[in-house]
């Protein structure tokens with residue numbers, strides 16, 4: 001039995017070591033996307049939003065070939081973000097899209113590197129095209145800096161009419177807010193802690209909550225983003241039987257206590273994978289992320305299998 005158990009553990013570990021090596025699926029065209037989020041409209045057209053001045057919009061009809069359409073906020077239009085980014089035409093980060101069936105909702109972050117003077121804003125558009133977005137105001141902020149977390153990297157999770165926003169980066173980690181579905185804004189300021197690390201300066205960010213079968217999965221990115229081919233970003237996961245906490249990794253370590261099972265790490269075909277989103281497409285769960293090559297940052301798209309109860313990149 002002991003032998004069997006350790007053989008099983010070995011096999012499971014092997015699966016994860018192998019999965020952590022799987023290269024990005026084929027993507028072509030303009031794939032220089034960072035912190036991507038994926039949506040699809042009623043005609044089956046894909047929309048990918050990502051970090052950039054004004055936020056980039058890319059579209060695809062086949063999820064392989066991508067065309068850069070332009071910006072959510074062209075020509076420095078998001079003036080309300082300038083005090084957080086410290087620039088004009090600010091570099092807005094890590095958007096999160098949701099398509100209602102009629103319109104696109106987009107959460108996004110305004111901050112500057114390593115600062116808690118940060119805010120998350122909300123916009124919507126019926127077409128998803130550049131320059132068609134309506135500013136719906138601020139969702140939450142950690143400025144002035146009296147908070148122990150950082151209000152960037154929004155992720156929306158909806159189930160049975162309950163709306164949740166997870167967010168956070170470094171400091172005390174990943175937090176969860178309940179949202180009012182009518183407005184997309186917080187119901188209260190009550191925060192729940194979902195994940196926290198002390199290792200590597202508390203480097204955990206880019207949360208994504210995803211439901212598969214009986215479990216909720218919390219994906220995060222660990223370690224160092226945004227250093228080109230020196231990036232050490234890697235995608236981690238834990239799971240829980242409820243959305244609003246209790247996440248543990250495959251070894252049973254709480255994500256609030258530094259736990260996190262490896263999903264995808266640096267390997268020869270992808271350096272520093274992270275900034276991920278998980279989207280349910282017709283062919284199942286899809287992991288969307290960025291990674292680095294010597295040419296810069298690039299989009300990665302892979303299918304995810306939850307066959308053994310834990311996500312494996314395929």
Ligand SMILES: *[C@@H]1O[C@H](CO)[C@@H](O)[C@H](O)[C@H]1NC(C)=O
Nearest residue numbers: 226227228229230231292294
């Ligand atoms: C990686 O780190 C080395 C050593 O610090 C530095 O010289 C190089 O410029 C870095 N490369 C990138 C892409 O940041």
